[in-house]
Amino acid sequence: MKHPLALLVALLANLACTSTRVVDPHVWRATPGQAAESIPGPLKNFGSFDSFSDALKAACPLILSKPNASVGHLLEQNPELALRVSTEYCAWLYYTPEHKYELSMLTDQEEPGDALHGAASCLLPPNVDDPRYTPTSIQYIFLLHNHPFAMEPSERDIHLATAMANAHGLVAQAGNRKVPLAVVAFFSSSRDAQHATCDGFYQYIPATSELLKWHNTENTWRKEKLGEVKWISPTRFIIMRE
Amino acid sequence: MKMHRVSLALAVSLLGCGYLRGLFPHPVPVEEDRSIVFPRFFDQRPVQVGARSEPYEMDGEMLRALVIASNDYIPPDASNLPCPSRREAQFYRVIRQGGIIFVYIYENHAYCGRPYPVRHSGGKYAIGQDGRILRRLIGAQPDHPVERETPDGGNGLSAEPGVSSEFDALWNSSRDGSTGPSSPPLPPRAPTGHGWWCLNAPTARAAGTRAPVTFRPRPSSRARRPPSSS
Numbered sequence: 001m002k003h004p005l006a007l008l009v010a011l012l013a014n015l016a017c018t019s020t021r022v023v024d025p026h027v028w029r030a031t032p033g034q035a036a037e038s039i040p041g042p043l044k045n046f047g048s049f050d051s052f053s054d055a056l057k058a059a060c061p062l063i064l065s066k067p068n069a070s071v072g073h074l075l076e077q078n079p080e081l082a083l084r085v086s087t088e089y090c091a092w093l094y095y096t097p098e099h100k101y102e103l104s105m106l107t108d109q110e111e112p113g114d115a116l117h118g119a120a121s122c123l124l125p126p127n128v129d130d131p132r133y134t135p136t137s138i139q140y141i142f143l144l145h146n147h148p149f150a151m152e153p154s155e156r157d158i159h160l161a162t163a164m165a166n167a168h169g170l171v172a173q174a175g176n177r178k179v180p181l182a183v184v185a186f187f188s189s190s191r192d193a194q195h196a197t198c199d200g201f202y203q204y205i206p207a208t209s210e211l212l213k214w215h216n217t218e219n220t221w222r223k224e225k226l227g228e229v230k231w232i233s234p235t236r237f238i239i240m241r242e
Numbered sequence: 243m244k245m246h247r248v249s250l251a252l253a254v255s256l257l258g259c260g261y262l263r264g265l266f267p268h269p270v271p272v273e274e275d276r277s278i279v280f281p282r283f284f285d286q287r288p289v290q291v292g293a294r295s296e297p298y299e300m301d302g303e304m305l306r307a308l309v310i311a312s313n314d315y316i317p318p319d320a321s322n323l324p325c326p327s328r329r330e331a332q333f334y335r336v337i338r339q340g341g342i343i344f345v346y347i348y349e350n351h352a353y354c355g356r357p358y359p360v361r362h363s364g365g366k367y368a369i370g371q372d373g374r375i376l377r378r379l380i381g382a383q384p385d386h387p388v389e390r391e392t393p394d395g396g397n398g399l400s401a402e403p404g405v406s407s408e409f410d411a412l413w414n415s416s417r418d419g420s421t422g423p424s425s426p427p428l429p430p431r432a433p434t435g436h437g438w439w440c441l442n443a444p445t446a447r448a449a450g451t452r453a454p455v456t457f458r459p460r461p462s463s464r465a466r467r468p469p470s471s472s
Contacts (some may be wrong), residue, residue, distance in 0.1 A: 075384070083383055111360040128391050142404070149382050151362075155284070155348055159358035166357075171413065178413040180406060191387060201403070208408045215398055222398030223405075232287055235352045239284050242368040 024066070027089070028105040031124070038129035039092065048100035052141055052179060055093055055101040059144055060186045060216070062196035063089050063106065069146045070188035070196035086148035087088035090122035093184075095139035095174040098131070103144075104128045121156060128166055139172035140164065143183045150187035153204045153211065158229055158237060159185045161204050170207040180207040204229065211239060272314075278377045280385045281337050283346040307343040307369035310335055311433045314375065315347045315365040327355035332364065342376065343369045376465060 030036035038236060042048070046062065049055040066069055066089050075084035092104040109123045122145050128138055143164055161183035172179045182205045189194040200221075203212040209228040214221055227241040282385065291298050316329050325331055331353040335346040348364030351357070368377040377387055401407070 009272075041317070049400075053404050056403045079383060083381060086382070088260065147382065149384050151382050151384055154362035154382065156359040156362045159351065161445075162358040169370040177407075180409050182404075184404070203404065203406075205406055205409060206410075208406055210406055210408060212406070213398070214403050221401060221403045223403075224398035235350075236288075237284065238287050239282070241285055 006039070011170040017140075022065070024106075026062070026106050027066070028107050029109050030107075030190055035123075036125045038135075039104045039107055039125045040126040040187075041092065041094065041128040041130040042102040043091070043105050046097070046103050047104045048098075050096075052093065052101065053172075055103065056142070056184065057145075057198075058104055059091070059093065060201060062187050063091070063144065063146050064198055065188055066108075067177050067233070068179040069148060070150070070190060071148045071149060071190060073193045074189045075124035082149070086149065088122035088145055091125040092124065092128050092140060093142040093144055094128050094130075095141055095172060095179070097133055097137045099175050101141065101167070101174075104130075113141070126164065138176055139179075140168040140181055141174065141179050145183075145185055147185045147202070149185050150189055152213075152226070153183065153185055153202045156186060157202075158204055159235075160218065161206050180205045182206070202226075254275070271373045272378050273367070274378075275376045277386075278385075279364050279376075280346075280368065280379065281339060281344055282345075283335050283337065283366075303371060304336065304338070304343060306373055307345055308336065310369055310373060310375065311347060311365065311367040314367065314378065315380075325361040326351065326356070339372045345369060370470040378454065 021118060028040055047058065049058065066087065068087040069083045071082040071086045074085070074126055076215050087108055088110075089106045089108050091106045093101060095101055095106065107122065107124060111121045111123050124143060124145070127135060128140070129135075130138060143161065161181070163184075168181060170181060182203050185202040187199060187201060189199045190197045198216055200213065200215045203214065204210070205212070207231075208228065211225050211226045211229055213224045215224065225242050227239045229237050230240055231237045287416075289431070310330060312332075312334065316327065316332075320327075326349055331350055332347050333350045337344045345367040346364060349359040349361060349366075351359040363382050364380040365381075366385070367375055370376045377385075404460070
């Protein structure tokens with residue numbers, strides 16, 4: 001071998017550049033450089049539910065258990081690090097022709113341009129690809145994600161819910177009841193880095209303009225109305241607080 | 243003539259060296275005064291600068307605060323930025339409280355032809371009267387520690403998670419098999435040029451509050467035909 005050192009350097013460089021990220025079987029990512037139109041569903045081993053409330057209760061701890069889904073424990077020690085590592089996961093909760101609520105796979109794919117200002121956001125494809133059903137037979141109920149800093153719904157959440165309501169409808173027919181499409185943001189107020197508890201979620205419902213905060217304390221759920229979103233132009237809104 | 247050339251060359255050099263930019267130097271030292279609480283920028287209807295043909299005026303401190311915040315959020319020497327990250331693709335909302343000017347810079351997603359913003363939040367700045375950045379929050383950073391949920395209750399009524407009683411009263415209360423309220427709360431359709439519309443009619447301004455001011459880039463041919471975001 002003429003250049004054993006060069007070969008070693010190349011090998012080490014290759015190792016350094018190889019991603020060591022463990023693939024989470026719950027997390028799906030689109031092919032790099034492609035904007036996917038659909039996310040696969042359902043999420044295996046999650047279950048199907050008769051009510052969306054039960055599905056929310058199950059999805060909240062699952063999503064918050066993912067790496068860096070909650071960074072409240074880092075905020076006081078190192079806010080810059082908290083911002084850098086915070087990760088958002090998102091998924092669709094949808095209603096099937098078999099009258100069940102199911103969850104799509106999760107994705108942590110970021111929007112292009114996120115890195116510039118170090119803020120996480122999750123790029124959720126607008127549709128679910130569940131091979132058991134035709135695309136038009138699926139009802140889109142909740143756009144689920146986590147807020148690593150436990151913040152209220154953001155401008156993006158409000159606009160995203162509006163865009164998805166325009167795409168899929170403000171109201172879904174789920175069996176014999178109607179359910180409003182909404183964006184849901186789970187949060188944890190835990191300081192334990194290893195165990196992010198499901199402490200509740202924010203919900204914005206375009207059909208009623210409601211901005212809600214749900215508190216979960218020892219499996220008792222309470223609803224607090226924060227206010228209503230009022231649109232002052234097609235692209236701008238204000239929040240009328242309670 | 244020679245003197246004129248020298249003057250011209252000097253002026254170009256000064257511009258090239260960012261001399262004029264030096265009037266509002268970048269970067270400005272950032273303090274982290276956690277006692278400063280940012281106001282809620284979306285709780286009041288803003289006054290939109292330039293929306294009418296009447297004159298608007300701002301003082302130098304306000305202009306300086308805007309320039310400092312803008313230069314910090316998007317460095318002047320940044321180039322080849324994707325559309326949502328460009329200076330002209332932002333809204334600039336300001337609220338003055340006492341000796342502090344609060345600036346919030348956030349995406350004008352419609353400028354880039356998008357139905358919703360790329361990022362959750364933009365940059366929030368608290369600028370002192372002397373031009374110092376007293377506090378800065380970027381992205382989804384909260385300005386106060388996350389409050390822990392307490393088992394003793396607090397705000398709210400007990401309910402099944404995700405259920406809106408307001409929605410159910412309108413859409414799921416009829417027992418005669420009807421499919422919803424006679425006058426459903428659907429939004430007026432207001433085309434924006436991108437196929438999206440708002441979900442609610444414009445409402446009256448909240449009374450008794452000082453409205454924030456929004457500085458919005460003037461519509462241009464670029465706004466109507468946004469550049470590629472790639």
